[in-house]
Amino acid sequence: MGNNSGITDINEPVKVGAVFENSRIRPKWFVWKKKKYILRKITYDWVDSSRGDKHLCFSVWDGRNMYELSYSTRFFTWMLDRVHLE
Amino acid sequence: MDMNAFFASVEQQANPALRGKPVAICGRGRTVVATCSYEARKQGVRTGMSLYEARRHCPQIIPVRGNHIKYVDTARKIQSICLEYTPLVEVFSIDEVFLDITAPAGTPKDGLRLAGELQLRIKKELGLPCSIGIAPSKILAKLASDREKPDGLVLFAEEDIESVLECTPVEDMCGIGENTKNCLNALGIRTLAQLGRTDVSLLVRHFGFLGNILKKTGRGMDMNPVSAYSDAGEIKSVGHSNTFPRDTRAADVVRAFLLMLCERVGVRLRKYGMIGRTVSFYIRYCDFSGESRQKSLPEYIKTGPDIYAAAARIMDSFMPFKKAVRLVGVTVSGLEKDKGQLHLFGDRARKERFAEAMDRINSRHGEFMIRPLAFEVVEKFTGGAIDVPARVHGFPAGFNASAPRY
Known part of the structure; x- marks a missing residue:
């Protein structure tokens, strides 16, 4: 897994596949720049209400790199916020 | 109950590659250690050290940008x-x-x-x-x-x-x-x-x-009992401050940062459904000395430009800066619930509707997707190392060119 010294801000909308488990939404894969990333683990999640509405944020790992995804509960949109490259 | 090396522990939890490693939490731009993991502390790294100094104590230190929201x-x-x-x-x-x-x-x-x-x-x-x-x-x-x-x-x-x-x-x-x-x-x-x-x-x-x-x-006596969580007071003030990546005397740079802070304060006021009528401005110089002043306004405000207008007037009273400036901050207090009926018509109503439209777009596409052109000064000064996100893909070309000028 990558460390944060390799953080890159992305802030791009992405297509995400997610499931609802135990009353919570959990991203399982996302497509970014035409490539599909299968997520192996959600390492952390938090809520960001600073952008005017509620965003659910996730630190996720695809087996190689860490990514930060966020979901707008108001607009039902997903963003890839950051990538932590190996 | 005291969380141990809280920010660093959260980052180690969020990114398992950091666990068991010396981690320093830093802000963007300034390379100062805000806090660090126990692994880093064992090697002599301390809060407030420059990253350069931290690296002398611990060459393997991993700097991590802090995320206060998290x-x-x-x-x-x-x-x-x-x-x-x-x-x-x-x-x-x-x-x-x-x-x-x-x-x-x-x-x-x-x-x-x-x-x-x-x-x-x-x-x-x-x-x-x-x-x-x-x-x-x-x-x-x-x-x-x-x-x-x-x-x-x-x-x-x-x-x-x-x-x-x-x-x-x-x-x-x-x-x-x-x-x-x-x-x-x-x-x-x-x-x-x-x-x-x-x-x-x-x-x-x-x-x-x-x-x-x-x-x-x-004698180990504390007469104050533990307060109930539900007694926690409601919001009394909303403020933001920013430490520049390097000290500056350039008024246009300080103004641009101030505008950015005022916009952030405005967004939060509107999010909380509050309006305020006292604006405080504070400034910290390169030697850590500082000054602050506040002004009460005749009417309640909640938009970035209105907050900026009041804060900039206060800032003008500190000009020319006697020393290079390290940090500026702005706070709005004297808050009341916004009942939304103050300005139904006219210029003020237009400004408020415009701010709310900006909030809707920015909340959907990222903070400061639509932003004043003055922010270009901030980005230029910081070399992009400021929390103003890059343009979001999918918007029509030139979309940002119609951003408001204040």
Whole structure:
């Protein structure tokens, strides 16, 4: 897994596949720049209400790199916020 | 309860590659260590060090950009867990809370068991270490929680308190800083027990009314009970500050940063449904000296441009800057609930509708997707190292060109 010294801000909308488990939404894969990333683990999640509405944020790992995804509960949109490259 | 190396522990939890490694939490631009992991502390890294200095102590240090929103949300989760044990949860800081467990625990032994359970739950559910101190008063509980880090669990039972006070230096007690410690030491007072035995009139002579509090502190007494979580006051003010990546005297740069801060304050005011009529501006110079001034306005405001107009007028009174500027900040206080009926028509109503439309777009596509052109000055000054996100793909070309000019 990558460390944060390799953080890159992305802030791009992405297509995400997610499931609802135990009353919570959990991203399982996302497509970014035409490539599909299968997520192996959600390492952390938090809520960001600073952008005017509620965003659910996730630190996720695809087996190689860490990514930060966020979901707008108001607009039902997903963003890839950051990538932590190996 | 004190979360251990809180920000660094959260980042280590979020990114398993950081676990067991020396991590320094830094802001963007400034390369100063805001806090660091225990692995880094073991190698001599301390809060406030420059990253350059930290690297001299610990060449393997991993700098991580802090994410305050993540930490605030984690603190809320911790508080929610605490509230399952008692409604008497008082938030002392983002990583410290007091719990009154008299009712659920009853005896010190029960208190120790309950604290151990709480510590385990936080570790299991959030993966974070914490130290808990159990004692009859808040100040003693804080002292106990500081005794063992990380993962400490320390009980000061009634019968132990005298010996604890006898061997604890005054500066170990929360609230006794360097200056007070030096004054107390000059009076021959080195331990808490000595402080507790000192005549109160002597303390009042040297410290004013604080002498009474110091006397009680020396006896481990804290007359303030743990407040209930539900008593936490509503928002009194909304503010933002920014430390520049390097010190500057350039007025246009300071103004551009100020506008960005005012926009952020406006967004938060609108989010909370508040309006305010007192604007405070503060400035810190390169030598850490600072000045602040506030102005009360004839009417309530909630938009970035209105806040900026008031703050910039105050800033003008500090011009020309006597020294290079390190930090500026702006706060709006004198808050009231926004009932939304203040300005139905006219220029003010247009501004407010415009701000709300900006909020909707920015909340969907990222903070400052639509932003004043002055932010280009901020980006240029910081080399892009500021929390103004890049343009979002998918918007028509030239979309940002129609951004408002203030």
